[in-house]
């Protein structure tokens with residue numbers, strides 16, 4: 001098969017690149033190894049798809065902790081506002097929620113995936129199901145790709161948008177890095193981001209004891225023990241697991257723990273963020289007063305979730321059978337302080353397979369930010385998570401996939417048209 005453009009990977013970046021190039025008049029083949037297009041896209045946002053963030057270009061760029069500036073051109077040309085218009089014009093109405101997070105009104109990620117697939121197919125994109133195993137390269141130019149089954153697809157333009165290495169069950173198994181390396185690109189070491197945290201040994205036992213406990217609205221602060229600086233602070237939902245901590249606020253926090261090494265970070269959880277230390281002390285005084293003749297360990301049911309009580313009592317060092325009327329002011333105050341600063345030491349991240357995004361990837365100094373074209377191989381482009389860019393939660397990662405996919409699609413079209421007119425040396 002010979003086409004003007006071969007797009008490897010039908011995630012959000014690939015479908016956007018393919019549809020864009022086809023609408024610009026190119027013959028396009030979209031190669032996908034899964035049976036379904038956008039397999040990861042369909043599970044985003046817990047199945048609701050946080051499709052973008054209703055913010056300006058600068059906020060998107062600022063939400064990508066590494067290489068945000070590389071994205072400036074791409075996001076300027078296809079901004080969050082463009083994403084909203086794009087999907088609404090495709091018949092998927094959107095709504096904006098807390099933190100400017102944009103979702104489909106239907107709360108169905110599949111609606112986004114179907115609309116994007118239809119955008120590509122209706123533009124005449126030919127979808128081929130197969131797995132690219134190598135690029136065809138010749139004299140510093142790309143000529144297509146070799147498939148695992150031995151077939152070759154020839155194209156003067158190839159976009160590698162195979163995603164990262166997280167959630168490999170969705171198809172993103174790191175193939176894009178191998179293809180980029182074959183073309184001579186550097187790969188910035190991979191690490192997980194937006195990922196659960198493994199607790200240090202002693203704390204891990206406490207987490208295991210509270211496994212399954214989800215705290216809806218706690219305040220979380222992450223301290224870098226080496227620099228003694230707070231690297232992240234926010235409110236949100238936290239989940240205790242058999243290995244440590246997860247939940248939205250922890251996943252968000254993980255993206256700020258850029259120098260992860262064992263025992264480098266500490267999570268401080270304020271279990272009662274709505275109460276100041278004084279108000280919490282008054283509350284404890286009242287609760288203990290109402291339970292004067294009961295054991296300390298049995299007096300906390302109105303204050304704390306069931307699974308947390310034995311752990312909090314153990315950590316307090318107060319004998320559990322101490323009668324409430326025997327609790328001293330110091331005991332009460334130190335128990336209050338424990339609830340305001342419940343600490344979990346961090347041993348490390350969970351593996352990359354469990355991360356929402358992969359940090360690291362195709363080094364951006366080898367890619368032209370104005371076109372997404374390789375600086376090493378003519379006609380070779382990159383888009384989406386395969387690049388060494390990743391962002392915080394909030395819809396930014398999908399916006400990056402759409403913006404870079406759109407730019408690659410438009411750049412190949414401009415290139416191909418020039419080539420057809422004989423303006424570009426081959």
Ligand SMILES: Cc1cc2nc3c(=O)[nH]c(=O)nc-3n(C[C@H](O)[C@H](O)[C@H](O)COP(=O)(O)OP(=O)(O)OC[C@H]3O[C@@H](n4cnc5c(N)ncnc54)[C@H](O)[C@@H]3O)c2cc1C
Nearest residue numbers: 009011012013033044045050132163171384385395397398
């Ligand atoms: C559970 C979860 C929830 C998420 N929720 C959100 C969210 O709500 N909002 C947000 O902004 N981001 C979210 N993300 C992140 C977002 O989904 C990704 O950043 C985004 O999908 C990256 O798009 P992509 O097109 O670069 O790669 P992918 O979506 O990973 O697509 C790459 C495609 O390439 C295919 N492929 C790979 N290798 C080959 C090969 N050799 N040959 C052919 N095909 C190949 C894969 O099968 C895959 O379909 C979430 C991620 C996860 C895991």
